[in-house]
Amino acid sequence: xxxxxxxxxxxxxxxxxxxxxxxxxxxxxxxxxxxxxxxxxxxxxxxxxxxxxxxxxxxxxxxxxxxxxxxxxxxxxxxxxxxxxxxxxxxxxxxxxxxxxxxxxxxxxxxxxxxxxxxxxxxxxxxxxxxxxxxxxxxxxxxxxxxxxxxxxxxxxxxxxxxxxxxxxxxxxxxxxxxxxxxxxxxxxxxxxxxxxxxxxxxxxxxxxxxxxxxxxxxxxxxxxxxxxxxxxxxxxxxxxxxxxxxxxxxxxxxxxxxxxxxxxxxxxxxxxxxxxxxxxxxxxxxxxxxxxxxxxxxxxxxxx
Amino acid sequence: xxxxxxxxxxxxxxxxxxxxxxxxxxxxxxxxxxxxxxxxxxxxxxxxxxxxxxxxxxxxxxxxxxxxxxxxxxxxxxxxxxxxxxxxxxxxxxxxxxxxxxxxxxxxxxxxxxxxxxxxxxxxxxxxxxxxxxxxxxxxxxxxxxxxxxxxxxxxxxxxxxxxxxxxxxxxxxxxxxxxxxxxxxxxxxxxxxxxxxxxxxxxxxxxxxxxxxxxxxxxxxxxxxxxxxxxxxxxxxxxxxxxxxxxxxxxxxxxxxxxxxxxxxxxxxxxxxxxxxxxxxxxxxxxxxxxxxxxxxxxxxxxxxxxxx
Numbered sequence: 149x150x151x152x153x154x155x156x157x158x159x160x161x162x163x164x165x166x167x168x169x170x171x172x173x174x175x176x177x178x179x180x181x182x183x184x185x186x187x188x189x190x191x192x193x194x195x196x197x198x199x200x201x202x203x204x205x206x207x208x209x210x211x212x213x214x215x216x217x218x219x220x221x222x223x224x225x226x227x228x229x230x231x232x233x234x235x236x237x238x239x240x241x242x243x244x245x246x247x248x249x250x251x252x253x254x255x256x257x258x259x260x261x262x263x264x265x266x267x268x269x270x271x272x273x274x275x276x277x278x279x280x281x282x283x284x285x286x287x288x289x290x291x292x293x294x295x296x297x298x299x300x301x302x303x304x305x306x307x308x309x310x311x312x313x314x315x316x317x318x319x320x321x322x323x324x325x326x327x328x329x330x331x332x333x334x335x336x337x338x339x340x341x342x343x344x345x346x347x348x349x350x351x352x353x354x355x356x357x358x359x360x361x362x363x364x365x366x367x368x369x370x371x372x373x374x375x376x377x378x379x380x381x382x383x384x385x386x387x388x389x390x391x392x393x394x395x396x397x398x399x400x401x402x403x404x405x406x407x408x409x410x411x412x413x414x415x416x417x418x419x420x421x422x423x424x425x426x427x428x429x430x431x432x433x434x435x436x437x438x439x440x441x442x443x444x445x446x447x448x449x450x451x452x453x
Numbered sequence: 454x455x456x457x458x459x460x461x462x463x464x465x466x467x468x469x470x471x472x473x474x475x476x477x478x479x480x481x482x483x484x485x486x487x488x489x490x491x492x493x494x495x496x497x498x499x500x501x502x503x504x505x506x507x508x509x510x511x512x513x514x515x516x517x518x519x520x521x522x523x524x525x526x527x528x529x530x531x532x533x534x535x536x537x538x539x540x541x542x543x544x545x546x547x548x549x550x551x552x553x554x555x556x557x558x559x560x561x562x563x564x565x566x567x568x569x570x571x572x573x574x575x576x577x578x579x580x581x582x583x584x585x586x587x588x589x590x591x592x593x594x595x596x597x598x599x600x601x602x603x604x605x606x607x608x609x610x611x612x613x614x615x616x617x618x619x620x621x622x623x624x625x626x627x628x629x630x631x632x633x634x635x636x637x638x639x640x641x642x643x644x645x646x647x648x649x650x651x652x653x654x655x656x657x658x659x660x661x662x663x664x665x666x667x668x669x670x671x672x673x674x675x676x677x678x679x680x681x682x683x684x685x686x687x688x689x690x691x692x693x694x695x696x697x698x699x700x701x702x703x704x705x706x707x708x709x710x711x712x713x714x715x716x717x718x719x720x721x722x723x724x725x726x727x728x729x730x731x732x733x734x735x736x737x738x739x740x741x742x743x744x745x746x747x748x749x750x751x752x753x754x755x756x757x758x759x760x761x762x763x
Contacts, residue, residue, distance in 0.1 A: 196485070232737035233625035237704050278705060281489035283742045284609040286625035362621060375737055377621040442623040450487045453564040 177254035181330035181358035182212035183295050184227055184251070186443045189265070193287075193445070198452045199275035203239060204267060205231070207289050207443070211251040211262040214332030215296045218257065224250040225293055230374050231268050233288035233444070238278070242270030254332060275451040283449045290442040292373035294366050297435040299337035301325050303351070305392060306426035307419050309344045317426040334359025334441075335385060337433050348416045351396070353433055355385055357409040361441030365403060369438035377440070387413045389433040392420060396433070403437075488528065489607075491562035495635035495669040497527040497602045498534070498559070502757050506575065507594055510760045516548070516579045521596050521755070524571035525559040528637035532558050534600035535684035536574055544592045544761060548577035554685055562637060580761045589762045597754040599684035601677045604638035604747040608645065610703075612660055613738045616649045624738040639670025639751050640697060643721075645743070650727065657731030660703060664710075664745060667721035668695075672753030674717055680750040692716075698748040701726040704741045 192206035207229060216225050227248045236242065251262035268289075275281070304319035321342050330336040339354040357363050364373050365384035372381045384403035389396040396415035398404075404413050415433075503520035511517050519538055525531060537554045540547065547553060560570040583590040611626035628647045635641035644665040649658045668674050675683055676693040683689055695717035701708040708726035715724050 198485075233739050235704050235739060235741040238742070278702070278742070279605075279744055279746075280607050280742050281487055281492075282607065282609075284740055286740050288623060288625045288737065290623065374622050375620065375735060378619055379621075382621055444623070444625055450485060451489075453485065453487050 177256065177259055178214045178298065178300075178332040179329055180212060180332050181334060181336060183215070183334040183359060183361075183439055184225070184291055184293050184441070185210045185212050186229070186289060186291055186441070188289075188443065188445050193447050195447060197272065197447055197449050199272050199280075199449055200452060202269060202271050203242075203447075204269050205242070205287055205289075205445075206265060206267045209248060209251065209264045209266060209291070210260075211253045213261065213295065213334070214253045214255070214298070216250065216253055217255050218252050225253070225295060227251060227291055227293040228370075228373075229266050230290045230292070231287065232290070233286040235283070235285070237273075238275075238280075238283055238449075239270045239272050239285060242268050272449055275449075281451050285447045285449055286444060287447065288442055288444045290374040290440060291361075292364065292369055292438065292440045294369055295333055295335070295437060295439050297331050297333035297335050297337065297433075299327055299331045299433040299435070301327060301337075301340055301431050301433075302428050303340070303342055303391065303431045304426055305349060305420065305429055306344060307424055309426075315425065319426050319428050330358050333435075334361060334439055335363055335435055335437055337435070340431065340433075344419070345416075348418050349391075350414060350416045351391070351431065352412055352414050353387065353389075353398075354412045355387070355404070355406065355410065355435060357383075357406060359439065359441065361439050363406055363409075364438035364440050366436055366438040373438060373440050374442075383407070383409075383411075384437065385411065386436040387415065387433065388436075389415060389431065391417050391431040392429045394418060486564055488563060491528045491564070491567065492605065492637040493634070494526055494637050495639060495641060497525065497529070497639045497670060497751055498531070498598050498600060498753060499524045499526045500596060500598055500753065500755050502596070502755065503573065503575070507578070507757060507759045509758070510762060511580055512762050513580050513582050516577060517759075518575055519578055519594055519596070520573060520575040522571060522573050523557065523559060523598065525561045525569040526637075527561050527569070527602065527639070528563070529561045529603045529605070530559070531561070531600045531602065534559065534598060535681055537597045537599075537684040537686070538576060539595040539597070539686070540578065541592045544581050544583065544590055545578050545594070545759075546581060548579060552576035583761055583763060587763070589760050592759050592761055593756050594759060595754055595756045597684055597752060599675070599680040599750065599752045601680055602638055602640070602749060602751050604636050604640050604642065605745070606633065606636045606642050607742050607744040608633075609740045610645070610647055610660075610662070610743045611738065612703075612732055612741050613649050614658060614732060614734050614736050615738060616658065622737060626738060626740050635669050638747075639668060639672060639753075640674060640747055640749055641667055641669045642745055642747070643667050645745075652731045654731065656734050658734055659727055659729065659731045661725065661727040662701070662708070662743065663723055663725050664699075664701070665721070665723045666697060666715065666717065666747065668717060670751065670753065672751050674720075675750040675752055677748055677750040680752070683750070683752045695720075696749065699724055699726075700746040700748075702744040703728050706730060
């Protein structure tokens, strides 16, 4: 009797695996608040080194956001990394900047997003020639790149929301649409408020920098980032979008300014003339911007005893 | 308890111990020793009389030995130091008159010689006859060392090219005052204040440092070119006391320091050094080594009372 029960249990255990739902394919790649994420490769460089030897600084770069998509419809995320923070008369020959032409974002075929590595190689001079015992080198790697956020929200278009006529409506306009968790990019649409005016429909789009970097004016990215960033070229986002076949007309004019990492734009579309009843339709908002973030590592370099 | 049961208890405990113990053992390669590790303490030469040389009590017309132990407890090699012995010539005499002043060299602390070098200097002397009316006489023997020494410190400082934070780039460091402990020498750098000054050229900033210096040893700072005079009892002028030569480098650039040389007042003072050439403002904030070298002469004396009995 015991052996029958045991065999039955083993069989049950084997077959139960087949009943588990596979979740991998259903991952929403347009989720999260990260874009390009950098990290130093372990022990590249180590925390302590000696003089008179080569030094390798290896940075892993991952695109944890959803831009660009491999379809080619969207643009390219050109990432430039800049190296600074150390005395270049002691560590010589290190390149000051390196670029990655394009790194695809998360997509159904690559749910982890693109991955690349940049390597900065230099030589630490002989400290005896400078009469130096030790030097604490700081390596700051700053990335500057262009990025896009695509936020999609199904909205209710009701041309006559205040009508007193009794009609069965497929949807009603809520006080606001909340978009939590980001859209696979460091800058996110967090909320949309819809208002129906006499001849147009207005969407107030709330935007927030949810990443750990700085938003840079995309038109100044190659000129000012990262060494000349100031209030004139920071916190600028270009907003555009479409709903029901209409392009959004937004105010203030692009680029809009983020204050303390937050901003909003009021966008309108004409009220649909043909339809009198409410219907649902996707509102797609596109945010374009430059983005910059940094990572830092300290290395104590000792004079060889 | 049965032996099997004991094994059952001891074995798991031993395995756990073996697993966790390596975490407690310090890895000897984690912190390599460098010359900077020996730049500690506030003494250069440490001097002491040997036991009973000279003796506390002796008799008239009696030979005795004067012995001193010299140890270089600092981190600089002395190449041409002097040791001199001064006695009351009415009551004592040196057996060899040339023993009054002697030269010495002593290596300082280093990776190869972690304790610093030491030497023993012994000379022979003899008491003279004391006065007829006295039963005893207290006489003092003075030993003095004079040597040239160097204090060296290199420290990583912050060169902030954007002092008003107009640029919104992350900085690897911020400017701050640095307080230091003595650097294995009798004259110490006690504090470094950093500042980034505006330059005539608006595209540059001038890194400036106020360096506080103090005599932390138990002797006197003298002009490094006068060390032989001090130990040979040559008269020393006031202007030759408390003189410190200063050399400050920021990476490979020599800074202009004022006053140079520095004359310590009340055993301490400060010097201001500036990189007149400036640093371009369009460069990102960075760290750079500031190397300070102080060169000076130093003298230190020690005395011992000897009672001469009839």
